[in-house]
Amino acid sequence: MDTTGDTADHTPGDTTGTLDEALERLHTSGPERQGWLSNHGPMAVEALVRHGQAPIVHRWLDYYRAKLEDMPSTDTPVTAANWREALADPRRIADWTEYFERETTERPWRDVLVEWWPRLLPGIAAGATHPVIRVGHAVRTLLTTEETAPRVLELAHGLGYWAARHQPLPVLGRLAPAPSAAAALDAVPPVPVREGGIRERFAGLSAFPVWPPTEGQGLGPDDVHDRLAELVAAAVHRYATHGHGSPIMLVHAATAPNAVLRTLPALPRELWAPSLEAAWAASAAVTAAYSPAAAAPYAPTGLSPEEVFERAARHGDDHTIKFTDTALDVGDGTALAAAVRSIDLNDPVL
Template identity: 40%
Template sequence: MTVLDEALTYLQDCGPEWGPGVSNHGPMAAEALVRLGRPEAVGRFVGNYRKMLYRDAPVRSLTIDETNWQAALGNMRLLGDWNFFFRTRLAERPWKEVLAHWWPRLLPGLPAGGGHGVIRTGHAVRALAEKETPERVNELALGLGYWAARYQEVPGSGRFLGRHDLPDTWNRVPRLHTRQGIGEIFRIRLEALYLQPDFGEIVDDVRRPDDVDGALSVITRLAAQAYLTDDHEKYMGFVHALTVPAAVRLVLGHLPAEQHWPTAATTWQFTAAIRSAYGTGHREPAAPVTPVGYETLIDRAVATGDPHAIKYVEACRREDEQSADPIYAVVATDWIRRMEDGTWVE
């Protein structure tokens, strides 16, 4: 059994959330540590992180099937049923078939759990693509189950329907004119977007980019730039504005081609939703950030023991390798510094 499979086994009885609706990042960060070349750090990380989690055995109350699955979406009380459903489907069919069948059904609810349903699914898919094991299949079931149980939509069609390019539309994303949920979990804040009547119209007014990979790179680059220069109150929101599209990229190559453009459009919709909910406007960075090399950033991320530090550095490095831009190392450096000195809550 590999280090990752041991970690997934150790964490498999933990719920997908802890505290006031905060997502369990343990499996995702463990997989990211392996990708960062730090498998020796996985055991200590999961051992410490497990102390924050609670043992969870969600009850079964409904048999989910083709007749009632839509009505069961977004009902966290049915988490046990969703987990059982996906475990059963993955036992019956190859994981890529199950993924391709359910991805378009879950895609409109990509904001589920602040995007952590799709992030957890993305890490599970990357692990399975490397090696298919029972532990990794189960992790995919738990990622899909969490996504379905926390399913949440935001305004917009999830399609590229307009005339403007992504950067131009990014500059037109409206600030959400309410403080409802500003200090709460993502789910509450994103729900408030339905109080912003022009958000959906603006976010849909994007012409289709030239290619999907390029579109995802533009989205993560915009998220990184906004992390530094947006007039926002929650750095954490802009961290997820990058890690969600980065996680989507992990899955894209395992999906049918006809699902690629809807996936890119819905990912754009989510990232724009984060900007509307937590930012927009312009401010200068507090001070210029001198980027640090990724090997140093990895060491510092591991030292923090924080899953967001680990996942963000891994995602930034990967996006930088995909489409080189110094902005990724800059934001990763700034986030690690904030994790170290406690200013990430600003």
């Protein structure tokens, strides 16, 4: 599973500057709309450009931009002295965005990320995991392409969104250790009330299986990386059989840990083990909140990875595009079938 990507001086698949143009269009918008729904635009356009679909990006944005709302007004600047009182306050989204814009202008983006990653990681459930996913897309771009101003600004917007929506999970009990990520996801108990939004469902979480069995203790960095890649693959594969339970929400069981996996190369290795633990908690929480009681059959696909992503791009749904992007990171036949399953389960928008 490749998490490093292309090392060219432009976004893979983009020789036109489309990604920067798209991000500039999107950065006038806030990270949410209608009070809670996340702005998926920056994540979707990054995936589209990376997989060779740059020619359709502006047409896709013309459709998607009409859904978005302007960035909210600022209130009180976030500073090094008052950030704790502003953490997890969604009314401060614009203040947090401006804070990280200043930070990433005055300091290297890696330094800002390393300082804030351990502060934000306990709140990985924020915004239905969308902030960490947005950060993961931004970091992937910065690690594998030229560090242009719009790409650094995108990281600032992702971090600001995460800080404003910061949401720790409840204190959870410990169930029996699971031998594999797939077994661990299968053993996650469902929340007792399967109604309401994700915050209400997360409030009903009680206990998760211990995974990996060592909980990251004693694992070397390479082991942590491999376990995280295993988790992403297991969540993608599980979507093929369980995605029908909630075709939109269950994509996050895979895309959230994959965002963490994409970020690992930018982090010091002492942060890798806690990153694995947080990624497992996020994936398990989404699984507990939305997974159906029974599996369903799925059909293998004979399509190539490129053909699968082209289908997702033509389909146009933002979650489908992002899930297919993660499925292509996994890359095996079951992952491609899961991506096709997401295309079939979700309504097309283009």
